[in-house]
Amino acid sequence: MKTLLIVAHAPSPNTLALRDAVARGAGHPDIAGVSVRVLSPFEAGAQDVLAADAILLGTTENLGYMSGALKDFFDRIYYPVLEQKQGMPCALWVRAGHDGTGTCRAVQTIVTGLRWSWVQPPVVWRGTWQDSFVADAETLGMTLAAGLESGIF
Ligand SMILES: Cc1cc2nc3c(=O)[nH]c(=O)nc-3n(C[C@H](O)[C@H](O)[C@H](O)COP(=O)(O)O)c2cc1C
DSSP states (O other), X not given: OEEEEEEEOOOSHHHHHHHHHHHHHHTOXXXXXXXEEEEOTTTOOHHHHHTOSEEEEEEEEETXXXXXXXXXXXXXXXXXXXXXXXXXXEEEEEEESSOOHHHHHHHHHHHHHHTOXXXXXXXXXXXXXXXXHHHHHHHHHXXXXXXXXXXXX
């Protein structure tokens, strides 16, 4: 059994819907070989990352940057996992009111330092809320979990 860790900041009803949809997709009943853990960045720590086989990060864009919650997570786990988790598959989603590029750039810089391995480009849901974001989020979770189960990553 492999473990997919989802670390998501979800401070609003829309972002909670995205987080739940990602988790629902990752937990699809056909994907039996993957255990999914969903934590807020404030709950997640180095032990959770060390125990994971892949990580899916989710954040809002606030003031042109990732949420303070996700940055706090990185600040706490960076050195404790640096040596052991190089190459870990990772992906990112961002919910942004109108942009998202600053957040993607910032997370990419940190992930480069950690030497995690991107499995796909960041997904940015920007602009006015659309219900279709939820289906996209479910697909994102399913794609990650299915790839992890099949050993593609
Ligand atoms: C203090 C604050 C700063 C924000 N800064 C940005 C920003 O720099 N770029 C952006 O695209 N959206 C920004 N937003 C919008 C949020 O990303 C967006 O409201 C959040 O992802 C929640 O999405 P929702 O409104 O659909 O629930 C900001 C929101 C707040 C409250």
